[in-house]
Amino acid sequence: MFPFLWPAHGLLLAALSLAPTRLSCSSLAVPDIPHIAAYFGTKTRYEEVNPHLLRDFLSVNMSVLRPPSTERCSPVHLTAVIRHGSRYPTVKNIRRIQRLSELVRTESSGSSGGSAAWLRDVRSRWEPWYTEDMDGRLVMKGRDDLRQLARRLAALFPSLLSEENVSERRVSFRTSSKHRCVSSVEAFQEGLQQHWGHHEGPPEYSHVEDDQLMRFFEHCRGYVEGVENNRTALLEVEKFKHGEEMEAVRRRMAESLGLPLQRLTPELVEAAFFLCSYELSIKSIHSPWCFLFDESDAKVLEYKSDLKQFWKRSHGHVISSLSSCPLFHHIFRTLDKAGRPRRSTEASPEPASVLVGHAETLLPLLSLLGLYKDQTPPTASNYHSQHGRSFRSGRIVPYAANLLFVLYDCQRGPRLQMLLNEAPLRFPGLPTEDTPLYRDVRAAYRHLLDGCDFQRECEGRAGGRGPNTEL
Template sequence: MFFLHFLLHIVVTSADVANINNNNINTNINNNINIAAHFGTKSRYEEVNPHLLADILAVNHSILRPPATERCSPVHVSALVRHGSRYPTVNNVRAIRKLSDLLRSQRPQEWTSWRRDILDGWRMWYTDDMDGELVHKGREDMRHLARRLSLLLPSLLGEEPVRRGRVQLLSSSKHRCVSSVEAFQEGLHLQAHLSHVDYSHRVDDQLLRSFERCPGYVEGVEKNHTALAEVHKFQDGQEMDGVRTKVADKLGLPGDSLTADLLEAAFFLCSYELAIKSQHSPWCFLFDQDDAQVLEYKLDLKQYWKRAHGHAINSLSSCPLFHHIFRTLDKAGRPRRSSEAPPEPASILIGHAETLLPLLALLGLYKDQAPPTADNYHAQHGRTFRTSKIVPYAANVLFVLYDCQRGPRLQLLVNETPVRFPGLWAEDAPLYRDVRAAYRHLLDGCDFHKECHGAHGGRGPNTEL
């Protein structure tokens, strides 16, 4: 069970200042209780599934939805999982340090009450060597997710398949992912009441970091400044400038000294300390919900144009992962002789937000009718593309294959919630052959080498959405 502990160390020098500070805090406690729902890829998994705050092992078996008119049993699950909560990367740590130094650059007697509240109640404790490593909470994210999935699908992830080593586990080479896949195995063993964990995963960056070896993506998007033109335009626009000016005024800083990067660092400080320590740090009270929505939109713009639907090559860079998942499902669902060994009941792949988002885009999910741009912020409040909801820490995409009377069926779940395949809206678990037919163009195409190494360096940025 996780509880939120409010960390408020308030130093006052007079009754008047105390009253001002208390007014600041009382006003902002109500405003910022909900800002945790707007941290983008740095959101806690519990913000997507808040019932887990009361019971971290709560499982709702009704999310498995094969048709009630057929006898069905699950025969395989392929799960793509993002690593758990982590420390800031080294670049984030350096931005946080720069922000801390900026706030301490004046004499204490010149600090505003807001700045005093922060600097008296918080210390700079992040170091470069943390560099995105999994934190204790992140290991718990993975252990608990593994236990919930074991409870949800005991025939696939319960004691028998775990004891016999029949769960395939693959991981990105990044240390936060390797630590996550280890913790996931610990959770499976704990749920199966097995004391000894014999780690059996392997690293596969060709699947889980395929974007790195796609020149069409690396040159066309990642290293191409124009690919994120909408992000840069919004960052310099009136909504972001309004938040930056408001926060700079609270901190008593010249407007031009609080850059967009430092503003984002202050916002991330709130998200990190909530994810790492389950605390609202003093930094949180700089932002109200309107501020958080603006900053979230900037984060979503970046992920949309850099990793998702914004450019065709973003999703096409995940072709190897797409084919791997469907080959695994094909193998699990095909008829076999009694003498043949049964397929592995589960395949667990641990990667990054950068792994999940391109695949979800390739599947056609979370694609709004109008793409998010720098100019349509107010029209996008109801958008489905919200990374806070889609790829928080420990995000997961489950492909559950059932053996049913009419043939194999496939259900998709995202973050333990049923999601229907685009074009197959009538059923939660359509026939597998219908899913394959819907993605025939990708199963027969989606050639990674052609898309990524083709003429002119592959597909560069485009606005065909």
């Protein structure tokens, strides 16, 4: 049962649930998309990053491909590292949602007329329909995320993601073993079939499950001991969770719901925020829970999420990015092979490689490449100076996020372009060119290509297993 198809008057009551000072007049129009949709961190929809897709999900802008106009170039290889699509909550968050729902049903006593109306409506209409067997599985919207991405990439690279190349197994598909990733790589292949006009029956799926490559973080002992299982590694997150900004959000939410402050933990505040995000990403519904938060609340909760991603998966600790060495080397080995001159008798290299993983796959790799590293790292104490930060996980790794490496054969030699979420992205060491010569890219990353040894970094860094404070 999905009881979220609220009539307009139900949403209006929800909108009126908060004191007038918490809502602007424009909120009463109840747009289809929550006013806080851009602040959901890793639970952000892909459409929030590329809103034009809401009008046309097959919209492709060929101008994002930028080989130099002074040379004749043709794309010869595409490597796409893709995050799975929209998914159900994991068991941990499902349990929090259930606790929050029970708390609101049994202990809330909205004092103002608006709050009381909202509570009556939630109690009578809203059921926590999430069950633990859903546990992070891909939802139908998530399959659509990957199908549509595949169709756009096939339109962008027709000579690489061609029917002939895929049917003759010249395109490789690798994925994490997690159910949501396997379902995503299958949906991607369905999208290719749809692009070619094949709608009869499911395609023959072809993929390899490779957790050493796509879940490298689980296999890096230095990361597991130094960050994952290290209580002090996420100290900034813990401090912010109990800091003044989060406390202010918690107090306002407790007041709106008529709950004793001590009963509403930071985890339950986050659960309500996630409820808004899940119901948008799963059912495209403007959930009544969204009206508990204004934009300033959402920015605080986004920052808390970004702190976690920064200190757990990104630049916060060097070992987090170094754990992605296997994926980094795999990508460059593939590019080396595709760009190498070959005799006419040699088999052509694979035209495309599709790698499906997680936000936890992409963030360390992007960090290793030197991307999204702000001059001042985010901490629990500098929230107000971080509003202009480049490290916003919802912009970088929303559902279906994709990092593309496009290798061109050009007159002066192979060139490489990088795109993130279908937008051009420049290499940090080569900031003036969209598509530098491949040899220059290799030179910029020579220290990683010659080093970045997984065994040495993950097994041999006894001193490096504690948090790295040299950001």
